[in-house]
Amino acid sequence: MDARADSPLAVQAEGVRKSFGKTEALCGVDLSVPRGMVYGLLGPNGAGKSTVVRILATLIRADAGTALVDGVDVARKPATVRSRIGLAGQYAAVDEYLTGRENLEMFGRLSGLRKADARARATELLERFDLTDAADRPSKGYSGGMRRRLDLAASLAARPPILFLDEPTTGLDPRSRLTMWSVIQDLVDDGTTVLLTTQYLEEADRLAQRIAVIDRGVVIAEGTPAELKARVGGEGLEVAVVEPADLERARTILSRVATDEVFVDPERRRVRAAVADGPRALADVAGQIAAEGIPTEDVGLHRPTLDEVFLALTGRPAEDDDGAAATDEGSG
Numbered sequence: 284m285d286a287r288a289d290s291p292l293a294v295q296a297e298g299v300r301k302s303f304g305k306t307e308a309l310c311g312v313d314l315s316v317p318r319g320m321v322y323g324l325l326g327p328n329g330a331g332k333s334t335v336v337r338i339l340a341t342l343i344r345a346d347a348g349t350a351l352v353d354g355v356d357v358a359r360k361p362a363t364v365r366s367r368i369g370l371a372g373q374y375a376a377v378d379e380y381l382t383g384r385e386n387l388e389m390f391g392r393l394s395g396l397r398k399a400d401a402r403a404r405a406t407e408l409l410e411r412f413d414l415t416d417a418a419d420r421p422s423k424g425y426s427g428g429m430r431r432r433l434d435l436a437a438s439l440a441a442r443p444p445i446l447f448l449d450e451p452t453t454g455l456d457p458r459s460r461l462t463m464w465s466v467i468q469d470l471v472d473d474g475t476t477v478l479l480t481t482q483y484l485e486e487a488d489r490l491a492q493r494i495a496v497i498d499r500g501v502v503i504a505e506g507t508p509a510e511l512k513a514r515v516g517g518e519g520l521e522v523a524v525v526e527p528a529d530l531e532r533a534r535t536i537l538s539r540v541a542t543d544e545v546f547v548d549p550e551r552r553r554v555r556a557a558v559a560d561g562p563r564a565l566a567d568v569a570g571q572i573a574a575e576g577i578p579t580e581d582v583g584l585h586r587p588t589l590d591e592v593f594l595a596l597t598g599r600p601a602e603d604d605d606g607a608a609a610t611d612e613g614s615g
């Protein structure tokens with residue numbers, strides 16, 4: 284009895300709630316993740332991202348609500364769910380005293396592969412994640428980026444159709460982050476569905492076809508990256524002039540490409556506006572400024588950040604302080 288073919292969604296959650304003591308981590312989360320894409324779950328520290336992932340991965344149980352993964356109820360058939368998912372958590376699960384190869388063989392065996400198959404799969408994964416050279420060294424000596432890649436490789440030992448990645452790039456340097464992004468993209472190209480949590484709009488924007496923004500245990504917005512960015516006014520173009528007297532001319536130039544009102548900041552001698560086609564607007568504006576000979580300090584594109592998304596959606600900045608988030612918590 285395979286429910287998989289019946290369900291068009293990789294994940295379907297409704298009204299999921301979870302409290303830890305007095306802390307309401309999830310206050311009724313709804314989530315629909317279509318198959319075959321990277322789906323981003325975006326939110327600041329303490330928003331509830333890991334709690335969602337842990338419930339979907341059957342590591343903890345929800346207090347209320349329902350969640351189906353690959354069409355299977357996580358509360359009723361956790362073992363079935365586990366056989367269809369991979370999980371790479373916020374904290375690496377690999378055994379640091381084993382080598383990379385030994386770790387992968389062990390995960391393969393744990394997921395039910397025969398010894399020879401586990402060995403072949405380990406070799407394949409080491410190759411794929413660019414770990415072949417380090418394969419026979421204890422993973423204790425791996426860099427942070429290598430450990431994350433090994434952890435991700437381990438979660439793929441059983442070729443799961445659905446993969447949960449909890450902040451796969453937090454703490455990685457920019458180069459390791461790029462490697463991780465390309466690995467994730469490859470997985471999706473091969474047909475894997477990836478639910479990825481992140482604190483970075485840039486990452487969700489780059490990888491995800493759809494994003495749910497989660498805040499204080501509730502999904503407060505859902506859509507494509509373009510839709511979410513449009514809600515904060517999309518990409519911004521900013522011009523900083525040297526002479527305050529040039530502000531008005533800069534404003535006029537910017538108004539020709541702006542999709543909305545031009546914002547003038549006399550104190551910082553800047554004008555700023557949302558634009559539709561960033562690179563093109565940048566080229567236009569830079570050209571006109573040069574043609575008019577206006578001295579500038581800076582002309583540049585400004586991508587919205589998670590903070591701006593939050594401000595636009597909630598009217599308050601994203602909190603990265605669990606304590607602050609807990610202060611106005613109702614206790615009944």
Ligand SMILES: Nc1ncnc2c1ncn2[C@@H]1O[C@H](COP(=O)(O)OP(=O)(O)OP(=O)(O)O)[C@@H](O)[C@H]1O
Pocket residue numbers: 303304306307308326327328329330331332333334335373482605
């Ligand atoms: N085992 C636990 N015991 C007590 N409180 C918990 C537990 N797990 C999570 N919480 C609380 O639940 C809330 C949501 O936590 P969660 O780990 O899901 O957030 P997150 O979005 O993953 O944050 P981060 O970006 O920091 O990983 C937080 O207030 C957190 O302190």
Ligand SMILES: [Mg+2]
Pocket residue numbers: 332333334373449450
């Ligand atoms: Mg987390």
